[in-house]
Amino acid sequence: MQTKIALTSLASISPLGNNPEEIWNNYLSGKSLIKLKDYYGEPQFVAQIPSNLRVEIEYLRNSDSKYKALDETVLMAILVSREAIKKAGWNSGDDFGINIGSSRGATQLFEKHHKEFIETGKAGTLASPTTTLGNISSWVAHDLKNDGPEISHSITCSTALHAVLNAVAWLQSGMANKFLVGGSEAPLTAFTIAQMHALKIYQKPSNVENFQYPCRAFDFSKTKNSMVLGEGATVACLEVGKKENALAYIEGIGYATDDIEHNISISDEANCFQKSMKMALKNSNLEDVDAIVMHMPGTLKGDTSEYKAIQKVFGDNLPMLTTNKWQVGHTFGASGMLNLEMAILMMQHNQFIEVPFAEKQNINRKINKVLINAVGFGGNAVSVLLSKDF
Structure with missing residues (x-):
């Protein structure tokens, strides 16, 4: 590291909520937010975002005709990006970079469009542009009226931290002074969960003795895999040098x-x-x-x-x-x-x-x-x- 990078704001949507006090209180509670939900006729352990945040996502979707066809990964990224730049004191139209990635991308839309194709033999007009890998950063840039570089990548589960790595390189090179980085994921679909079961790593209800904590991360006494999927989006604002509003x-x-x-x-x-x-x-x-x-x-x-x-x-x-x-x-x-x-x-x-x-x-x-x-x-x-x- 040639110079330290300040993290001047962070915003998120997750099962923990979307404001720091609520998120911290959920951490302090010691309670799992993983629930058993019916997914396409079969119970699955999942961690969903709260219903009030789902309402915000749908409000955004209906606020602009251009947003109606967007995947939830994009809509969540737009909401948290708006909040992050507001907290950092950045303005829409500022010249900052954006790198917000996803492991799976538009899973919901992929499955929807593929189902329609199987049924009709035709692909929808927006099937391609709304499911491309760069869809998240490009729509966030559109929403924020940003003129800086837009980057998207997928490096599976380390995608968000790879966005941090990439932004640090840009910032230390002098090619940018500010970068918005993060990841967004809406993987709670039948096909995605089925893929995890196929790998034999997903927690099955029949294997659970303690329904209080279905996912046994950091429990070395477990004898079976216990991964569970959750959904959410988190972004941070990065800037070069010492900043009075730095969180870290x-x-x-x-x-x-x-x-x-x-x-x-x-x-x-x-x-x-x-x-x-x-x-x-x-x-x-x-x-x-x-x-x-x-x-x-x-x-x-x-x-x-x-x-x-x-x-x-x-x-x-x-x-x-x-x-x-x-x-x-x-x-x-x-x-x-x-x-x-x-x-x-x-x-x-x-x-x-x-x-x-x-x-x-x-x-x-x-x-x-x-x-x-x-x-x-x-x-x-x-x-x-x-x-x-x-």
């Missing part, structure tokens, strides 16, 4: 890709995470890291491999460890930025949020620096080190 500063970034033997596997000791964490921490003392918000999705291999990687990097002096997947589910491409939001809230309140059923840790330190992890299919890990001060 990006002090280090790291990235790596595993040498894998299978399309969805990760090495036993998550070599990619070892490399990404070491890169993010190369200018910091390990003992200064107070906490890690782990990716930890609730799968047997994913959870244990990341934990082993942390042990390899930090040895016997582990920071405080947590994850939010047990509470909000796995939001795929948006999950890394939700991890980042959790880190910022813990730093602001100087309070650590434990996983209620995990092994108890020694919670005895102030929270000034937090490491955030994300990884996805293909072993593409990202680590970001946040600090309170410049």
Whole structure:
């Protein structure tokens, strides 16, 4: 890192809500927001956004004829982007970059248009333009009347943190002074959930003994995979240098890709995470890291491999460890930025949020620096080190 990057605002929509007080209170509650819902005639564990936020999404959809055909991933991204630039003091029409990605993209529209094609043999006029990968950033730029660069990418579950990496490169190169980054995901569809079941990683109701916590992320006593999907969007405003309104500063970034033997596997000791964490921490003392918000999705291999990687990097002096997947589910491409939001809230309140059923840790330190992890299919890990001060 040539210079620190200030994170001057953050906005989100998730099962936790959409305002900082509500989100923090939900974290403090220790309650899972995962519920058993009927999906196309079959009960599935999912983490949905609150009904009042669904109303806001539909209001936006109906506010402009151009928005009626947009996927929920785009609509959520527009709502949180409006809020983020407002909090940061940016204005519509300012020259800032946008990089908001998604792992799955327009899943709802893809399934809708494909169903229509199977039934009629014809594709809808807007089937292509409303499901392209760049759809999110381009529509956010349209809504904010932005003149800066627009970028979209999909790097599976580490998409949002890869957006941070990309923005940091732009900002440090001098090619931009401000960047809006994040991820949006609306994966609660029959086909997407079926894909996770096909991988044998999704939590089945028949496997659950404790319905209070269906997703057992950070529970090493589990004997079966327990991942659950959630939906949401989170974006942040990044700026170069010291800022009076900074929520936190990006002090280090790291990235790596595993040498894998299978399309969805990760090495036993998550070599990619070892490399990404070491890169993010190369200018910091390990003992200064107070906490890690782990990716930890609730799968047997994913959870244990990341934990082993942390042990390899930090040895016997582990920071405080947590994850939010047990509470909000796995939001795929948006999950890394939700991890980042959790880190910022813990730093602001100087309070650590434990996983209620995990092994108890020694919670005895102030929270000034937090490491955030994300990884996805293909072993593409990202680590970001946040600090309170410049």
